[in-house]
Amino acid sequence: MNGFFDIPSDLQHSYLGLIGLHLKEALLPVLAGLLIALPLGQLCVRFRWLYPPVLGVTTVVYAIPSLAFFVVLIDYTGQSEITVMIPLALYSLVLLVPAIVDGVRSVPQETLAAATAMGFGPVRRYVQVQLPIAVPAIIAGLRVATVSSISLVSVGTLIGNQGALGNLLADAMFYHRPALAVNSVVTTAVLAILMDAALVLVRVLLTPWMPRGTRSARRAPRDDSARPEPAALALKDAVR
């Protein structure tokens, strides 16, 4: 592996620098998407008529190809990192809204009634009861959003070397050095898997009442069989 981590100098970054840049370009949009998706999801839960049209819009937005999105944005934000980040933020938003709505809706009615009876106001009820119960569903959405975001940053290469680790791919072709492409693919995949694992860890830490198995991790909360148990436990927590 002679020189495997030697990065051509035209990329203006070391290997670690590229990784940092890649993570910045991939994770900031996901974070932005989450911050917008939380209130939006709450609105969709509160006003039921709002959800179908929002779902329609999200499906359409997700159908817009990333490369097409990037190049149309060049006219407004130039060939820059922000041009790559805006579409990624939108894609994350689109993935997260349904996850949040499904998660919050999976909270049983009696749990909400109990919280109200204990004198929880709407805000406290949302933060202490609904959100914690929705965490597994939200994290499931976050995992998909993060992994696809990390993968899509590479496409930024096409709009003037804005693709962080993806820029290695262009250089692999210019300099006829396949090792650079291998490096890019392997590093990106490892980053994605590490971030995915980190999110699973976050879920385990945030939901101590859940069974430790992988069983309920990837389930969208469509099946109610696994739900009442954590909800009941969460209730006990709340009672304390």
Add this chain to the structure above:
Amino acid sequence: MNVLHFINAFFSDSAHWHGYDGIPRRLLEHIQYSLMALGIAAAIGLPVGLLTGHTGRGGNALAFLATAARALPSFGLLVLMFVLLGLGLLPVMIPLVVLAVPPILVTTYEAMRSVDPSPVDAARGLGMHEAKILFQVEVPVALPLILSGLRSAAIQIVSTATIAAYVSLGGLGRYIVDGLYQRNYEKVVGGATLVAVMALVTLGLFWTVNRVAVSPGVRRSG
């Protein structure tokens, strides 16, 4: 609206409508790549998803496989395959299929698992054999979800087939890649518009298939 002006300029230029680099030809190439990739991915994902979903075994292995496949960057894979295998359809098909199999596989599995077990038990009680149960009871009920998996795979393929142009193949991505290199922004926006429209048409197609193929009883309860 600057972008609208570019779109208008691109589509009103008659030079873009015929010849080797004409819209019809590029569109056909794009459709060809997309259908081929979707066909291969469905041929892999559907049977495996149906069987594992029917027996209820291997869900964890599937989820693990899907996560691993999702972690592979399609664009990176495309360039890597091109560098290793040279020019041809194969380096384009590999990343597209890797991209499309996980959503088909996982959604099909989940769809089969979400079928209400009581009609399946009833069918078994009536003496139907397993294959008949699978295709006459489970699949019709699971069809909306299975189709949604195929839909998201198809849209991702249509979007991603664009980058085939980067490794010197055809398709609608040609306009975007060439336009960027030629500093011809009109061409870039035109190509982007065409791909976006094609993705939306794919959405519409799946919506139509959904209306036609899903039985009305299932749609009512859904």
